[in-house]
Amino acid sequence: MNTTAHRTDFLNQLLSSRFNYWFGYVVNLSLVGWFGSHVVADGRGLVSLPEAVLWAISGYLTWCIAEYLTHRYLYHNLALLGIGHNLHHENQRSLLGIPWYLTTLVILGIFHGLALVCQPARLGLFMAFFWLFYIVYCWVHHCIHHVQFKNPFWRSLQKHHVLHHVRPDLNFSILMPVLDTLLGTRYQKRERMK
Ligand SMILES: [Zn+2]
């Protein structure tokens, strides 16, 4: 077996654990709760409701941009991460997930780094929403490959991502397909231009 095959085999074993796949949801929901807990002190919320809505919108937008950039430039351009992502492209219905302990280390590192310069209550709220949308992304992606949607909205998200599996150089976003339109990587637009 050559080095690439060894690496692919090792990554396949690491990513394809069912325990890793499902326990990741438990860990990530716990992280959202922990991030969100920073907004409460002595039983009182430290941020007003309108401000919390703004942090929710910020968390959604930031997640969608991070998701697009990660998918386009890391998963489809970095050799090591690309091997793991290729496994999903080869077998769309397999339960592959980035090990939860790695994502936990990264997100906690980001939180503690930013906490040096940001207010913990507001940072915690922002990170709670950011990570909540990571969970939503994981679940929507799971359903795209395992559920036949009837609702037009979910069907449009499904179609958008299924086309990415046909054309891996296009349609990178899952939760905000308009990003592909804005950044020139939308499938249908390209096809019409040809
Ligand atoms: Zn997929």
Ligand SMILES: [Zn+2]
């Ligand atoms: Zn991909």
